[in-house]
Amino acid sequence: MLDIRQLQALVAIHDTGSIAAAARELGWSQPTVSHHLQNLERELGTAMTHRDSAGTTLTPAGEVALRGAHDILALAERTVRDVDELLARPALIRLGAIPTIGASIMPPALAELAAAGIAVSMKEDESADLESDIRARTLDAAIVMGSPLIHATYGPSYRPLFVEHLFVALPTHHPAATRATIQLSDLHADAWILSNAGPDPVDEALDAVARARGITIRSSIRSDDYSVVMAYVAAGLGVALVPESALHGGRTDVVTRELSDAGFTREIGMIVGSHAPAASLDAVMRALSHSIRAMAPRRI
Incomplete structure (x- = not known):
């Protein structure tokens, strides 16, 4: 059976390009990373990586496994955070937004969340960087400018706002x-x-x-x-x-x-990571909705 640590090793190797760098990122020893990679290869019956002088890359089978690894790790993280919410343990919801939204609808929305006792971190950045953070699971949700590409890429994980x-x-x-x-x-x-x-x-x-x-x-x-x-x-x-x-x-x-x-x-919308805690995201959507309704058209 697949082990979470095997999948963490695969993702880290892909992200960093070597077993040594993956070990540093995970805080493990190199033999530990190699051990979990070998166990994953044994479990799946094929090589996950290819190594040469340029570094370590994933094989075609490794690329397929990587997609599943991202989904499984995201679900595992969301499960832990959903249980934390159920037990009223403090849970931080990590948000990002493009700068114009950070300066307009976000301040009242963040104030509403703080008044409700929901801990939030907030980052402003350009859309491409926010998307990278969602994929890396360092953000739970990101408010970006919509486009046909955004709709096609994220499907129902992208929620139009206004x-x-x-x-x-x-x-x-x-x-x-x-x-x-x-x-x-x-x-x-x-x-x-x-x-x-x-x-x-x-x-x-x-x-x-x-x-x-x-x-x-x-x-x-x-x-x-x-x-x-x-x-x-x-x-x-x-x-x-x-x-x-x-x-x-x-x-x-x-x-x-x-x-x-x-x-x-x-169009402005929110990309929601599959790892994001459900209850907190519902509260974020409500706060954003209130802030958007209060935003009167402005002209100068």
Whole structure:
């Protein structure tokens, strides 16, 4: 029968690329890692790894076993944490979110969870890094921007939360700044401030709509920090699409306007790890729902 330690050894070898590094990561001796790997190979009747001068990699059978190992280890972790919750033992729920969400819906949600006695850790990062943390089981859930790829990759483990509008941010001296609404063609001569992350679903949507209208999106400045983006806009370095959740007010040198001929939106959702404790995740979903309902549309 498979042993949890055998699966831990396999995952660590895959993640670190060698038995020595796996031993350091697990806090085991190298002979212990080798022992559990050999027992796994004996149990499954085939080699799990291939070793050469470049390191240790998984065989095709090892790759198949790795997928099952991730599922089994996640279920084992969730079982322990679910029992902890049942017995009212303190359980930490580990959350992550992209920065704009961390600055908008997360503070009231985290306050609600704290008032309910639910211990939470919070990390802000870009979507790709949060996804890596979910796979590594160092986060229980991550709030990210949805996309067809996210839906296809995570299926029911991805839970849509809300859809928000994006507005175009303009410096107050821009010729279109005095209009209530503008069209994309009004900005044909402007440079755009785009995302560092690629591929970015919003940037891709903007480019697709622009190309359909015979407009080329030009960009020489990129940032994923919307406070920095707004500063670039205010300085007249370009225009940008900015989500509602990033509009905190306080600026008098930037205005936001709707694009009447291209309604840009983005979906925000939560990736839930299979190892996440069920009861705590239910409480997180309720707190997020309350925070989202209280988030009024914002314009500047």
